[in-house]
């Protein structure tokens with residue numbers, strides 16, 4: 001969840017005093033870094049994924065599935081292995097927000113060759129195995145890649161069990177979540193929790209619509225028992241599931257991916273081009289329909305996590321006139337991006353970008369171009385929300401902690417990452433919206449799919465830009481129940497016109513499409529055809545040298561994505577909803593009981609381990625090469641190969657003439 005600095009955390013009151021200091025030096029650090037690294041060229045494609053795991057304890061006797069707070073204990077051992085063999089360990093482990101979480105990444109980033117796609121899934125399996133070896137499987141402990149734990153914040157949802165502390169001594173003051181849930185081996189997380197609440201001036205507040213089933217009380221209004229000062233009762237909305245702590249969002253899991261570009265220009269362009277994919281991939285990966293023991297009416301975590309760290313004051317949110325604060329701010333610090341970075345993308349920058357004008361001027365005076373200066377001065381409208389006394393005074397030519405402090409607490413859909421000081425790492429872009437899937441196979445599929453998208457964009461010089469306000473509208477659409485089937489998303493019609501050559505009204509450049517059309521291609525408004533991302537990828541794959549093994553692996557992955565997009569397969573969210581609907585204990589009242597939760601997570605664990613094949617969710621549990629595949633799947637591979645070939649032939653004839661040089 002970002003930078004971990006050593007030392008003693010400052011209180012909010014102290015941190016606040018240093019806000020301008022952190023910003024001043026942070027900006028200087030960025031200027032120095034930019035000056036030194038702006039001409040850095042020739043970096044090769046590298047990329048890596050980050051996956052967050054939840055430790056669940058399935059108690060067969062009690063029929064409960066609690067979250068096990070063993071994270072710090074496991075992390076110590078997991079990191080030991082990595083420390084004793086730093087250059088050659090296949091995995092790395094990092095803490096995450098909650099004591100029931102750990103984050104794993106490959107030990108080294110992957111490179112540009114397609115053959116690396118063959119080891120992505122194996123590495124994910126290995127990570128899970130490393131955790132499995134350290135937990136007590138006899139006691140029902142399991143590492144699940146679950147986007148949102150269905151009963152987070154319900155009574156006794158952790159092992160061991162703690163009581164929430166809604167008094168002023170609590171970090172979150174939540175009436176649902178004990179502070180013991182927050183990662184305890186480093187003070188950063190509790191400090192962030194407390195400081196975000198203090199800066200905001202009240203508890204964070206999350207209201208998401210409840211799924212109204214036939215027996216759900218209407219209106220749905222909850223009574224809270226330990227809400228002594230009435231804050232929760234005032235904040236909770238009727239017909240909504242109310243949540244009041246950072247853990248409800250930051251305690252969710254996701255997949256993130258980082259791509260290194262060859263130079264800063266390519267990184268800026270990739271940042272822009274991947275932005276329209278954020279809502280699409282969120283909808284395609286939807287995996288979190290349940291919150292605080294209820295069935296919600298959303299399929300993804302994004303709005304929840306965004307609200308869970310919204311530290312804006314009432315003034316900044318526009319509820320009061322500006323007096324103490326400097327800016328009216330439209331979004332949480334965890335939200336979608338507000339501007340594109342490349343000069344040729346500027347015509348799509350159509351939303352009000354709140355910036356610190358002084359910082360922007362300073363950056364421009366230092367030779368940084370307008371769009372990058374505006375990007376940084378937008379990030380820097382935020383206050384630091386965690387600061388360590390040892391790090392207050394820094395050498396701005398050598399350190400970047402103040403810059404990173406602000407940068408890494410702007411948790412946006414995309415992140416533009418400058419090279420770290422004194423490292424061999426280049427300019428990078430992080431893609432952050434995706435929800436995590438139950439199996440390593442699925443996670444590998446989504447990850448490989450995203451890498452292929454970057455390859456297609458860069459090799460074919462494709463252009464997916466649409467006005468940024470439309471991407472925001474899409475992000476909203478993406479979170480709705482079954483958005484993958486029913487959602488309409490603004491998407492670019494003609495992806496072949498280079499941004500530099502686009503002229504005229506930007507609003508003529510996009511239409512509403514469904515996810516199936518975006519991913520698999522098909523007719524769009526106005527009689528034209530959209531080529532589809534997967535057909536484009538297949539065309540790219542035909543243009544590069546690729547061995548059969550890798551081709552088969554990719555095929556199984558693309559198959560999953562394609563079928564999720566078309567609705568042939570369910571999203572994880574839909575599959576979970578259906579499971580609950582048909583559970584004998586479910587009373588059509590939107591409640592996920594302890595027993596339903598236990599059965600669901602027990603089944604999830606079986607799916608993750610390959611012991612249960614859920615109909616309609618996945619075709620296969622692993623991307624074995626064609627020779628290893630069972631007969632039925634072998635047929636599928638052959639069929640797919642035919643389909644691909646047909647697609648390609650059709651495209652050659654119809655909309656995608658090769659002489660165009662895509």
Ligand code: ADP
Nearest residue numbers: 046047048049050105108109258259260425426
């Ligand atoms: P975060 O900024 O989210 O903390 P990290 O810097 O820890 O992310 O790295 C996230 C991912 O980036 C990991 O999967 C890692 O393997 C990958 N990675 C590391 N170095 C590079 C690089 N030079 N280029 C691209 N990805 C890299």
Ligand code: MG
Nearest residue numbers: 001002050103
């Ligand atoms: Mg992380």
Ligand code: MG
Nearest residue numbers: 002050256430
């Ligand atoms: Mg990350």
